[in-house]
Amino acid sequence: MTSSVSSATLGALARRLDELAADFPTSPADVDPVALTDHICMLAHHLDHLAGRTQERLATTQPVHLPERRLLAGLADAAPAITEALHLLAKALAHTTHAFRKEGLPSFETSHLRNDPATARIITCQKYTAARARLTAAAQGLRGDSATFHDRTGRPAPSTQLPPPVVGGRAAHAARRHAPAGR
Template identity: 50%
Template sequence: MTSAVSQTTLDYLARRLDELAAEFPTSPEAVGLVTLADDIGTLTQHLQHATERAQERFTAPATVHAPERLVLVRLAKAAAGIARALDTLAEALAYATTGFQREAVPDLAHSHLRNDPQVLRMLTAEKYVTARAQLRNTAADLRTAPPPAAPPTSRSTRPAARSTAVPQRTRS
C-alpha cells in the first residue's frame, strides 16, 4: 500500500530545500566546481523523489481524494520550481567550466577577461544566488497552506431562494 502525500510531506521537502539553499555560496571565492556538481546532484534527487511520490499515488487514482489531490498539485508546482533552480545551476556549471567560457560572456570573446577565472566565479556566484532565491520561494510555497474551503451548506439549512426579479428595461 502506498502512503498518502500530505502537508507533512511538503513541509519535509520545504525544510530540505531551505537547508540546501542555505549552503549555497554567496561569494565568488566560495564557488567550487565539485560542490556545484554535488548541489546539482542533490537537487536532482529531491526532484526525482517528488516526482516518484506523485507517480506512486496516481497508480491507484481511485484512492486519491480531493484534499490529497490539492497537495499533489502543490507538489507538482514545487517540482517545477526545483527544475527552474536546477536549470539555473546547470547554467552556472556551464559558465564555470572552461569549455563554455564563450557561452558565459560572448561579448568578451577578444577580451583578456574571457579567461579570467574570477569573472567566471562571479557569474557562477550570481547564478547560485538566483537558484537560492528560487529554492526559498519554492519552499515558502510548500509551507503556505491553501485557503481552507468553505464548509458545505446542506440544502436543508439554506434559506429558501426568493424571487426578487427586477423588471428589465427594454430599448425602443
C-alpha cells in the same frame, strides 16, 4: 492504502530545499566546482523523489480526494521552481568549468575576460543567488507561506482563481447592456 503524499512530505521537502539553499555560496570566493556538482545532484534527487511520490500516488486505483489533490498540486507547483534552480546551477557549472562563456559581452571572441576564472566565479555566484531565490520560493509554497509561486522576474504569478460569478447571470448582463443610457 495510505497515501504517499502528506503535509509532512511537503514540509520535509521544504526543509530540505531551505537547507540546500542555505548551503549555497554567497560570495565568488566561496564557489567550489565539487560542491556545485553535489548541489546539482541533490536537486536532481529531490526532483526525482518528488516525481516518484506523485507517480506512486497517481498509479493507484483509489480516488484522489480534494485534500490530497491539494497536496499533489503543491508538489506540482514546486517542480518548475526546482527545475529552474537545477537549470541555473547547470549553467553555473558550465561557467565554472569552461570559464567565461558569452555572458553579456557582444565581442566575446576578443574579450580579455574570455578565460578569466574570477569572472566565471562571479557569474557562478550570481546563478547560485538566482537558484536560491527559486528554491526559497518553492519551499515557501510547499509550506503554504506564500499564496502563489513567483515567476522569473520575482513578481507574483498570475492567479488561477476564477472571478466571482456575476449575480443575475447572462440575462441580467444583457438587460444592463441594452438598458437606456439615462438609467
